Amino acid sequence: MWLRELKAAQSRLKWSRCPTTISTDSIEKVADEVVVCAKCRLCETRKHAVPGEGSSSARVMFVGEGPGQQEDIQGRPFVGDAGKLLTELLQSVGLRREDVYITNVVKCRPPNNRTPRKDEAAACRPYLERQLALIRPKVICPMGNSAIRALVESEESVTALHGVPFEKDSITYFPMYHPAAALYTASLKRVMEEDFQKLRGLLDSVTG
Numbered sequence: 104m105w106l107r108e109l110k111a112a113q114s115r116l117k118w119s120r121c122p123t124t125i126s127t128d129s130i131e132k133v134a135d136e137v138v139v140c141a142k143c144r145l146c147e148t149r150k151h152a153v154p155g156e157g158s159s160s161a162r163v164m165f166v167g168e169g170p171g172q173q174e175d176i177q178g179r180p181f182v183g184d185a186g187k188l189l190t191e192l193l194q195s196v197g198l199r200r201e202d203v204y205i206t207n208v209v210k211c212r213p214p215n216n217r218t219p220r221k222d223e224a225a226a227c228r229p230y231l232e233r234q235l236a237l238i239r240p241k242v243i244c245p246m247g248n249s250a251i252r253a254l255v256e257s258e259e260s261v262t263a264l265h266g267v268p269f270e271k272d273s274i275t276y277f278p279m280y281h282p283a284a285a286l287y288t289a290s291l292k293r294v295m296e297e298d299f300q301k302l303r304g305l306l307d308s309v310t311g
Contacts, residue, residue: 130159133233137210138178143226145211145219151178155206155234162306164204164240165189166231167281168249169219175212180205185282192282192295196303204238206231208253224253241309243274244302247281266298268305275309277302 134154140146153170156179165181173183181189190200209219209227219227231253235243245251248261255271255278257264264278279298285291 149211157204161204
């Protein structure tokens with residue numbers, strides 16, 4: 104039922120929140136600006152900023168909370184244990200990291216992996232909006248409560264929202280648990296596997 108409804112909704116998909124044309128911008132330009140960004144206090148403690156990576160024409164974009172220790176060291180998103188699980192989940196539904204785009208709400212690691220503060224998320228927000236406008240993914244997957252609140256301003260938790268697609272401002276969202284949650288709560292891995300199967304069906308409906 105939800106798949107038919109979503110397919111119908113996709114036909115009405117319009118990027119009203121994003122500019123229709125950005126002739127001078129690019130994913131590479133965004134990344135160049137991110138790596139030297141000093142718009143918030145996180146620049147003071149980072150080793151490397153983490154703009155994001157993946158296909159500039161990805162059908163799906165995954166958005167996490169912020170870089171962790173390994174991401175800060177390598178300057179790449181989701182390369183620690185949570186990243187390995189994300190890669191496995193992608194592969195389980197026939198997707199590769201290079202097929203999707205992966206980024207975070209904030210592009211620099213918060214000290215001790217704390218939750219990003221509102222002013223830090225606000226400072227990074229223009230970078231995320233430009234990435235969304237440039238890539239124009241069919242589906243955006245906010246992973247975890249921080250990403251959900253930043254992207255859709257919902258007070259509902261990921262427990263209530265995960266695995267169910269919905270539209271907001273003519274954009275399709277598919278909330279998910281953050282892979283790190285499954286590392287601490289083993290039962291969530293099965294939940295994430297099921298959600299990725301649903302995402303696969305959703306993506307097939309978008310392009311089918």
